[in-house]
Amino acid sequence: MTTKPTMIEFRDVHKYYGDYHALRGITATIRAGEFFSLLGPSGCGKTTLLRTIAGFEGISSGVVLIDGKDMANVPANVRPTNMVFQSYAIFPHLTVEQNVGFGLRKDPRSTAEKSQAVTESLEMVGLKGFGARAAHALSGGQRQRVALARALILKPKVLLLDEPLSALDKKMREQMQVELIRLQRQVGITFILVTHDQEEALVMSDRIAVMFEGEIAQLADPETLYRRPASRKVADFIGTMNFLPAQILSEAAGKVEVDAKGFGRVTLDADQALGAPTGSGASIGFRPETLTLLFEGQTATDRETMATVEEVVYYGDMTYYDVKLDGTETPMRMSMRNVFGRPVLDIKTRTRVAWSPGALVLFR
């Protein structure tokens, strides 16, 4: 991927609410045209950070630049950003058309051109022919689309989305996720999404900033976040990760030799060793799909270990097992795709599991 120019830059941004330190030295860049997500649990400062871009929230110290311009004294109504609010903030006393065209009030274009722009904008979000409807009579998904059309009609440099899908039901949410990705590719505007849903962030984003307690814990693309989380905390927040205690035996020449409970002695590449030393001892981490059940006649391509099934959760296409690797006490979560002809194992079954040292990560 070619590196795109910078659209937004945070330089050591701090924000206090009285004594409460909401943003603790945010430094990051968001590139032009990327789909960027701010991901974190509630209260981590992700919405506050988004609102500092929009201009609804002042900052206590630091610099926020949009397209190279310092935003220090630029009020919200002249910033090159538009926002889709969590509540959508559709003006209930106006029609769909009036809502979408609201931002064009000071536009010097003729009424006919403006109404053409509104029609096009509505078409883009799949609301063709809805213009004359009363805004309050719309469903949640439709309001969402009106909010999008209303923001995008102004062709902002940055579109800010504050948990836009949280009020929708699961099916609608998944549909809107796909549509947002499509829309972002179509208009090429920088999208910044705030979400607490890690799955949503992984599905939609080019890059994600994971935030905890007012700080960015890791900023990376979805795959790196999933495969190489920077800390146990990030690993815990994104998907499921199993942990087993481990001991570092030696470190040399880009290799780390580890003795991990259940896995035995394994040699890892240096880039699999993550996180700053915590002092509470190292641990090996792995995702549920790292372990694979071995059935009669199958052999592991890499390494294998004996295990006991402790719990079975059947999901239709997938089965989740909690298995105890021999020599360990804590059950580990693993997932298996259900293939026709393969049985679902019962509790207490003894089985072989295959794994690969390359899929493990080490937290010091």
Add this chain to the structure above:
Amino acid sequence: MKQGAGLRIYAIAYLVFLYAPIILLPMFAFNESKVIAFPLTGFTTSWFGVMWEDAQLFKSLQNSMIVSGSTAILATTFGIFAARASTRYRFPGKGSIIGLIMLPLVLPEMIVAMSLLVVLLTVGIPLSIFTVILGHVLICTPFAVAILSSAFQSLDKSLEEAAYDLGEGPVSTFRLIILPLVMPGVMSSFLICFTISLDEFIIAYFLGGTDTLLSAYIYGQFRFPARVPAMLALGSILVLLSITLLAIAEYFRRRGVAKTGGKNTGGFL
């Protein structure tokens, strides 16, 4: 059902006590006799004619309309400022300031009337409908603040932010978004302040000076038994008028609720 019989009798008795006197008003207004007593003697509309020719009545009615209209406009305007400030901004001493604004709600009107009278006489401001407006604004503003606060409170803050985000300034945001959405509250506030002011007697009597207001005029007429039926005719008209006003207020409130897609939660009226 048997269990509820006592309560039902109580409820009916209560309603009779509440509304029977109001029903008596038109009954005697259309009764021929000058004496307000049963049995009724015959149907007549002449009392309305007597009322109609009363020039002084019209003068006091005119005064009352000026007072009530001005009071409603002023109190509602102040109410908008106070409600907006109390729901949107944080400032030191907010609680006590709002408390002081709301205090006249529970202050006996007599005290308000007396203290205002003392001040006005000391300062040397002549008593007129202007001084009555002053007093009425004082007692009506808390009602306006109460009604408008709930209207402002139910307003989603992100609507305002969305308007800023789309390029509007504070003034145009207020005009285009906030005001239309709190309009039902503004209408209710206006009508309630108008009604309170029209009804009010003590302040109107104390501070009116030589300008007689409707409430004080009606009270004065009751000293002459012959004038009473005409006053009852006037009362009947006032009852009809207030029912109309309330219906209008309720219509606006419901339309406002429907317009914003909200749930009808009963409202003030």
